[in-house]
Amino acid sequence: MRLWRQAALAAIVAAAGLGVVARRQAAGAHSPIVSVDLEHLSMTRGDQIGAFILEGIEKRGGWSLRLRAAHCDGPFYMTAFPISEAPAEDFIKLRYPAAEWRAFYVYRRQTYDTFARLPAQLGSLARRAVTAITFAPRDPAELRFFAFHTPVGCAIAPNAAMDAADAVTALSRLQEP
């Protein structure tokens, strides 16, 4: 038992020194925290977001981009939600009545008619932990999913929606300090 005691104490003392060194090294090499709020991205009216034109940024149960597609009469909305937070679903349903609006979702270059957030969140949590442990660069696309609300008469191609989501994610990357 004496050896076990000495080994335990030696391990703790060694970990103290190595831990301080590791933290000093990591302090200079950490990847920055990426904001998921659209309001913090540098976008102005008239900017091209994928195949769409940005008309404005509004708060509609989350920060939403009011976008215009060439083939649609009215605007549609693209909202970013953190994958870690439950969106105000009832409030969103109130803002976008099903009789007038159609909803679909984009997360990690996949489109969904209904988005099951909890399984996606579990996967995201595991990937985020692996990223943190292996010091891999963080993927901003991991942190949020996009909800598209389009007028019933306005169909948006899934690829165009994914490209718009990629464009917003790329803006997040550009804004990393």
Added chain:
Amino acid sequence: MPTDAPLTVEPPDHGQWAQRLGAIGQPSDRLILSALFLLIFGLQYGARLFAPGAGEQIVSGFRTAEIIGFVAIATVLQRLGADRVLRRWDFATIIIAAVVLIHPWPRIGGLVLSGLGLSLMARQDRRLASLGQLCVGLAWIDVWGPIALEFVAAWLLPLETALGFLALAPFGAFSLVGNAILGESGHGVIVAGPCSAFANTITTTFIWLSLVKIQGLAIQPWHVRVLAISLAVVVLLNTARLALMAHSYPQYVFWHDGAGATLLSTSMLGITFGLFCFGLCRRQGPAT
């Protein structure tokens, strides 16, 4: 200056040094556990004190509850005395924990405390079991609580919003939509995770556990009653805050972004401390 006092030099006390070296050569359980918790405290919780520019990703937060927790751990360690309670498997766990703690991920301390806590909680020695409970409590504040909130928010937030809505009902015409309260004036609030009382209830429970462990080791029925009252107070205060924020925009600014937020957290901490001090000290049990 002349002096009559004889000029003597104390000879070095070799016996004292030999005793200290002997303590390192044959470390007691208390010394090993103290060193381990000092390591966790220094690397994971105290790092912010010594490296203020290191950033949020490198060092995790440092708050009142954690300080009280480490005081409770120190108190329990004090009670260990010279007793030998650790087994071979415990030493192996401590060595693994020390190696894992070298990794600079801010949450690594929480994971180590979880593993260590679960292994100690299963022990029959009340002092070790108490250390385990405190470790798991710290891990809940740091890692598991925020993750749990992510998963229960979809059900919990509408419930808390409904409580806020009920408190607000006599003061005007408001409507409840899931986790949103909408007013006639057009002002409305959506209750998000950080506005929930969930994190505060975890912190309150941990402070309660720490104070109980500082006082003694066994949890008595009246301890649980004091905790229940404190949790009810925390939820009521947070409900009042939600109602005030939903009432009007100026109230929202004050209670969300202004001095109201600090006022509320200070009141919560003060009231729960008061409840714990009066409630737990009223019938002090033996420090077993």
